Amino acid sequence: ATRTRSKKTCTVIGGCGFLGRHIAEQLLQRGYAVNVFDIRTTFTDDRIQFFEGNLCQTECLLPALEGVFAVFHCASPPYSADDRELFYRVNVDGTKILIAACKQAGVKRLVLTSSASVVYEGKDIKNGTEELPYAAKPIDYYTETKILQEKTVLGADSADLHTVAIRPHGIFGPRDPHMLPTTIATARAGKMKFMIGNGKNLVDFTYVENVVHGHIIAAEKLEAGSPVCGKAYNITNDDPIYF
Ligand code: NAD
Known part of the structure; x- marks a missing residue:
């Protein structure tokens, strides 16, 4: 990877995944140098430095x-x-x-990809806020x-390490391995001919680039005295989607 000293470096844990x-x-587009850390390597890019490993191993x-400016933690075993x-x-x-x-490495900023489902108990939520x-x-x-x-990430917020959590629900966009393929497979299997509920069931999907933008601007604000520190933020597109 080509590096210039003036560039801030960010590390994406789970950087070979969809998000x-x-x-x-x-x-990269915003001018950062990028490290990707993942248990598998799924693509190549000359501008990125790849580290293959398990995040459970220090x-x-x-x-x-x-020497990293901010860490984005979006690694997880698949939902399935x-x-x-x-x-x-x-x-x-x-x-x-x-x-x-x-x-230990002296990183000051950690952004977690959380999930909107942390407040979901099976009942519809409309206009839910972070206070739930x-x-x-x-x-x-x-x-x-x-x-x-x-809870662990937000509880770790301190002068040494500032933390924030971003909560998307469904994410869609190019290379989505989850939502669209599952929907198509379900339709192909003929399982989309039934409607559960009254057709007004709400679900939230956010375009991947908007989810990413939310993560990056949160990281950029994550410094001593910022209201962002130790907080969780829901993230969504404007309009609800009826499913
Ligand atoms: P993904 O499965 O495409 O990517 C996750 C990545 O984490 C994979 O590349 C995987 O190899 C890596 N990983 C898993 N275990 C690891 C380990 N032990 N060490 C290092 N790397 C490891 O998933 P995604 O859709 O990109 O989701 C990213 C994050 O966003 C997850 O935390 C998920 O909970 C959250 N999220 C996703 C959605 C969605 O709709 N995709 C919605 C809400 C929240």
Whole structure:
């Protein structure tokens, strides 16, 4: 990777994933140098420095965090994994390891990709704000660990390491491996001929570049005295989508 000393470097943990790669690309467009840390390498880009490793291992993380301006944490086992132990190991324990490694490396800014489902208990939410309490009964293990992960990251906010959480719901856009392929497969299987509810069920999808923009401007504001520190932010497009 070509580096100039004047560029600030950001590290994207999970940067080979759907969202992470978009974060890496928008960071490059905004003039940052970019490190990608992921357990797998799925693409190449001469402008990016790639680090392959498991975020649960401090010794893997540290080289990717050295001299870094901001860390974006958007790694997670896939929602479909349905593996309680894996979700706990990566999302909860791994996030604690990442926080400690950030502090050890002297990183000052950490942006977490959380999820809107941290406040969802199965009942419709309209015009929900960040004041809503965490779900007392999360709908699944994934969500249970996303709540613990968000609490851990926001609880770690301090003078040493400023933290913020961004909460998207569904994300769509180029290279989406989840939403559109699943919808098409469901339709192909003939399972879209039924309607559950009255056709007014609400769901929120946000365009990936808007989700990324929210992450980057949060990172840029994440400094001592900023109201952003230690907070969670919902992120959405303007209009609700009826599903
Ligand atoms: P993704 O599966 O495409 O990407 C996740 C990346 O994390 C993958 O590249 C994977 O290899 C990496 N990873 C997993 N375990 C790892 C480990 N132990 N060490 C290092 N890397 C590891 O998922 P995505 O859709 O890009 O989601 C990114 C984040 O956004 C996740 O935290 C997810 O909870 C959150 N989120 C996604 C959506 C959505 O609709 N896609 C909605 C809300 C929240």
